[in-house]
Amino acid sequence: MNDAAAEPLIANDRVFPSDARDRYDDDEEEIEEDVVDESALVSxxxxxxxxxxxxxxxxxxxxxxxxxxxxxxxxxxxxxxxxxxxxxxxxxxxxxxxxxxxxxxxxxxxxxxxxxxxxxxxxxxxxxxxxxxxxxxxxxxxxxxxxxxxxxxxxxxxxxxxxxxxxxxxxxxxxxxxxxxxxxxxxxxxxxxxxxxxxxxxxxxxxxxxxxxxxxxxxxxxxxxxxxPETPRYLIKAGQRQQAKTVLGRVYRSDEGGRKLVTAVLKRVEREIEEEVDAAGLRGTMGVAKSGWRARVEKVKDNAAQLIVVGGNRRALIIACMLQGFQQLCGFNSLMYFSATIFRLVGFQSPTLTSLSIAITNFLFTLVAFHYIDRIGRRRILLWSVPIMIMGLALCAIAFAFVDLPAEEASATPIVAGNKIWPLVILLAMVTYVAGYAIGMGNVPWQQSELFPLSVRSLGSAVATATNWGSNTLIGITFLPMMNIFTPVGTFALYAGVCVFAWITIWRIYPETAGLSLEDVGGLLKAGYGVDDSVRSFKQRRRDSGR
Structure with missing residues (x-):
């Protein structure tokens, strides 16, 4: 170990001894490589x-x-x-x-x-x-x-x-x-x-x-x-290695394979912390950890800088914010907030019960996402489900063209050209759209934490979530004015256009992260978005696991 490595590591206001990455308790088995192979886990x-x-x-x-x-x-x-x-x-x-x-x-x-x-x-x-x-x-x-x-x-x-x-x-x-x-x-x-x-x-x-x-x-x-318990990765970051080991021991099996996994995960996280400290230039600073509110402010500034300046962190932030933004800008919460209003406008006698169909569809197809998200991957489930959203929105826009809505919500019953089938088509279109949303876009963006390395994981996830709520607020404010200015046809066509743009962006920059450890995902984004390599490695993992 070189001289620099012999100095203490300082991160997150904690001091990590120089041998933190290589220190193991007597009951731990030394392993040659810190490879975390969890493929044998069945549940x-x-x-x-x-x-x-x-x-x-x-x-x-x-x-x-x-x-x-x-x-x-x-x-x-x-x-x-x-x-x-x-x-x-x-x-x-x-x-x-x-x-x-x-x-x-x-x-x-x-x-x-x-x-x-x-x-x-x-x-x-x-x-x-x-x-x-x-x-x-x-x-x-x-x-x-x-x-x-x-x-x-x-x-x-x-x-x-x-x-x-x-x-x-x-x-x-x-x-x-x-x-x-x-x-x-x-x-x-x-x-x-x-x-x-x-x-x-x-x-x-x-x-x-x-x-x-x-x-x-x-x-x-x-x-x-x-x-x-607290999460083991946070415990390791906070210098509480033994507590982290105890938690990991409950996560994995108690047999020899499980103990090796615990050791491998501990080693991987400690190596990641050491690399982050090296990258931040904090090794050996004064030999002690700083404390107090000024130090915490400096730490927040440093983490924010790492989130933007470090290429892998910046790419993770772009992907996470992109997904969270599209999740709201595609117009889904306009249905959650105003579905009863929409169904009343198009002539349903019980708009509240009709809007319940939207919530139930969302719940049932989230179960589909639960079943498939690790099996077919985050990237592919988005690329398959977003076109379903586009079809639902396009059909909704077409159907609204045949419904002449009243000027005021409480006024006359809407005038429907031809027959009363078009309100049912609108309901079918919205259910189709929500089903596609629940399978992919409603769930995949919340996998955001896996994109970020440990040092900026919390801050990066928080910024991405803030993007979600900012977009949510924008949709809530603009939906009804857009219905008046662009008409329902133009509004739902615009949401369909956002979904098309989202699909293209996902195809170009969102790598496949299913099956990777949290530490491996960070390595995937270090030199680029890694889309092609991630897809190939995911297919290989599926072949190896027999799926």
Whole structure:
């Protein structure tokens, strides 16, 4: 080992001894190469399932709190500020959630690096409980906006940290499916929100129960998290190697092969930390770790610089932000927010129940994504599913051309040219579009954590999530004006065009990451986007595994 390597390593305000990469406990078997071969694993194991389901409760809260507002606004009547809600009131109550999610994502990304992934989930649970109870007890529009803003901060925190937590714990052959479980909870939460809204819609002050019930899952998860571990990769980064080894021992088998995997993962992560310290030029700085808020500010600045300046990190950020941006700019949440309005405009007698078909379709086809995302790969599932979205949007635009919508939502029944088949075609088109979305675009962008190396994983994931919420806010603000300016035909045709552009971009720059360890993905992006090499290696891994 050279002289530079003999000096201590300093990263994340922790001191790593010079022999950190080569130090092993007496009960660990020395291995020649730090190759992490997890292909022999046949199932995630009970421990990973328990962790994923517990963390996924945040997804349930995410889906519930973003879905329940539709029924809430209809049921409030004059309960807030002793007057009916105005259009401005409804817009502020709805949009403040996504706006505060946008603000919270990058801030909690910094907290996740400093205090751990599990700590941020606990923090989000406190906000979920506080926001739900605040909404349930408030008697003013301003109080409702405050409660929805608190929930927005919780949603923004949970939406990035839960996929990060799961991806850093799950074995690579099942990482995609485990992250999709959190999306299943989101879509399931939206279905539950529609059902709860329907059950309480006719009760006096039923809307208070709608929003207040969101506190129960958050309180349950808060208690459960005290029995769950921090991620091993964060523990290693924080200098807690023995704790990381204990967690990894529960992730993998207890036989000899499992112990070798634990040793290999420990060695790979420690090597990655050492390489990151070398790249950042921090080796041996004063021989001690800095502390205090000034040091933390400098660390955040350094991580932000690494995210942009280092080529592999920058390419990971471009891919992650691209996917998260397209996930929203394709117009999906315009359906989640305004599907009942659309179905009322085109003549359905029960628009709320009709819109439930959108949420159920989203949930059912997320199950399809769960089954296939690790089997056929992230890249291919997107390239196959985005054309389904394009067909659905194109058919929707065509169908709207035969429906003459009323000038005002509450006015006359729409005039349908020919016969009443076109509203059903619009419903079929939207279901087709949502099915394609749920299979690919609704889930793959949340695999973002696997793109980033450990040093910038939290910050990079947070920035990508902020891109999602920024695009979400843009769609929520512009959908109804676009329907008026461009007509429904032009609006849905524009969304179809965005999907075409998304498909081309995915084909050109998104590599296949399924089956790779988190440390291997970083190497894939060091010299370029690595699309061709990643596709070839994925096919080889599938042949080797007999799939």
């Amino acid at each position: 995630p194991g009970l421990f990973i399932w328990c962790l994923t389901i517990c963390a996924g409760i945040s997804g349930l809260l995410f889906g519930y709190d973003t879905g329940v507002i539709s029924s809430t606004l209809i049921s409030i009547n004059t309960d807030l500020s002793s007057r009916p809600l105005t259009t401005l009131d409804k817009s502020l109550i709805t949009s403040c959630t996504s706006f505060f999610a946008l603000l919270a994502s990058p801030l909690t990304g910094i907290l996740a690096d400093t205090y751990g992934r599990k700590t941020v989930i606990l923090f989000a649970d406190i906000l979920f409980v506080l926001g739900a109870l605040w909404q349930a007890w408030t008697s003013s529009v301003g109080g409702m906006i405050t409660g929805r803003s608190i929930v927005g901060a919780a949603v923004g925190s949970a939406s990035f940290v839960v996929p990060l937590y799961i991806s850093e714990l799950a074995p690579s052959p099942f990482r995609g499916r485990m992250v999709v479980v959190s999306s299943l909870f989101i879509t399931g939460g939206q279905v539950v929100a529609y059902i709860v809204g329907w059950l309480f819609s006719d009760r006096l002050h039923g809307w208070r129960w709608m929003v207040g019930l969101g506190a129960l899952p958050a309180a349950l998860q808060f208690v459960m998290l005290f029995f769950l």
